[in-house]
Amino acid sequence: xxxxxxxxxxxxxxxxxxxxxxxxxxxxxxxxxxxxxxxxxxxxxxxxxxxxxxxxxxxxxxxxxxxxxxxxxxxxxxxxxxxxxxxxxxxxxxxxxxxxxxxxxxxxxxxxxxxxxxxxxxxxxxxxxxxxxxxxxxxxxxxxxxxxxxxxxxxxxxxxxxxxxxxxxxxxxxxxxxxxxxxxxxxxxxxxxxxxxxxxxxxxxxxxxxxxxxxxxxxxxxxxxxxxxxxxxxxxxxxxxxxxxxxxxxxxxxxxxxxxxxxxxxxxxxxxxxxxxxxxxxxxxxxxxxxxxxxxxxxxxxxxxxxxxxxxxxxxxxxxxxxxxxxxxxxxxxx
Numbered sequence: 001x002x003x004x005x006x007x008x009x010x011x012x013x014x015x016x017x018x019x020x021x022x023x024x025x026x027x028x029x030x031x032x033x034x035x036x037x038x039x040x041x042x043x044x045x046x047x048x049x050x051x052x053x054x055x056x057x058x059x060x061x062x063x064x065x066x067x068x069x070x071x072x073x074x075x076x077x078x079x080x081x082x083x084x085x086x087x088x089x090x091x092x093x094x095x096x097x098x099x100x101x102x103x104x105x106x107x108x109x110x111x112x113x114x115x116x117x118x119x120x121x122x123x124x125x126x127x128x129x130x131x132x133x134x135x136x137x138x139x140x141x142x143x144x145x146x147x148x149x150x151x152x153x154x155x156x157x158x159x160x161x162x163x164x165x166x167x168x169x170x171x172x173x174x175x176x177x178x179x180x181x182x183x184x185x186x187x188x189x190x191x192x193x194x195x196x197x198x199x200x201x202x203x204x205x206x207x208x209x210x211x212x213x214x215x216x217x218x219x220x221x222x223x224x225x226x227x228x229x230x231x232x233x234x235x236x237x238x239x240x241x242x243x244x245x246x247x248x249x250x251x252x253x254x255x256x257x258x259x260x261x262x263x264x265x266x267x268x269x270x271x272x273x274x275x276x277x278x279x280x281x282x283x284x285x286x287x288x289x290x291x292x293x294x295x296x297x298x299x300x301x302x303x304x305x306x307x308x309x310x311x312x313x314x315x316x317x318x319x320x321x322x323x324x325x326x327x328x329x330x331x332x333x334x335x
Contacts, residue, residue, distance in 0.1 A: 062239025
């Protein structure tokens with residue numbers, strides 16, 4: 001009985017000691033937590049992808065550049081990845097605070113927009129991805145011929161309605177089925193963003209880029225904010241414009257691998273410009289000077305930088321070439 005009492009006293013002392021350590025640590029943590037830190041929640045996209053890291057980086061930068069005025073803020077990414085439609089739903093329900101995406105009527109009506117073209121107008125261009133076994137795409141085709149063939153697009157994407165209204169024969173599909181339909185040749189081609197396609201081809205070894213044609217219709221990526229977060233929208237706008245004025249955004253944009261993709265893939269392409277309904281806000285955004293500056297950089301690139309190749313697989317990425325001096329000089333001269 002005595003031994004049991006001693007054992008109980010020993011264990012109880014150990015328990016008290018353990019609780020003291022744990023609670024003390026917890027109190028210390030709470031004491032050092034900054035209660036004024038704002039948490040900005042965003043959905044999880046394709047973490048690790050170049051575009052996700054680029055737009056996420058711009059968000060963090062805009063918050064940091066405005067910290068003195070608005071206070072410290074951190075960005076938290078959701079644990080579960082979500083597609084575009086669910087991202088919009090999460091923002092509507094205030095489960096997140098910020099998303100980014102192209103201009104659509106639904107987004108512009110339901111959310112606050114931050115009027116800044118995060119990647120200039122590079123997202124406005126579409127390249128046709130085709131099955132490498134389809135020999136019809138080994139030669140130039142007219143716009144009418146391409147329209148008579150079958151494209152695939154996400155059924156709830158803006159691209160679907162734009163192509164359809166311009167007379168293209170387009171099949172709608174769920175996001176995870178688009179490339180599968182092309183691989184099995186149920187469809188003929190898949191228009192993809194010029195700044196997304198090269199990274200996507202890494203997962204689709206039997207797909208290649210049609211080398212003769214590109215499509216254009218205005219798509220400007222911007223931040224969208226929940227309507228109850230007007231101050232956050234104002235803060236991001238101020239942060240982005242400050243970064244733009246200091247040359248940070250242009251420098252960061254032209255350093256991206258997808259910027260090189262854009263320059264190389266648009267080079268000497270026949271561009272078919274499609275009709276597209278856009279809001280006055282988007283039309284105004286297309287006149288942002290960042291777009292002009294990006295075009296100036298592209299026009300300053302020497303032909304040797306493009307390194308044209310015939311594989312249709314973005315082979316230039318293997319060379320890991322940074323923007324040339326000509327681009328850097330334009331970047332400096334526009335400031």
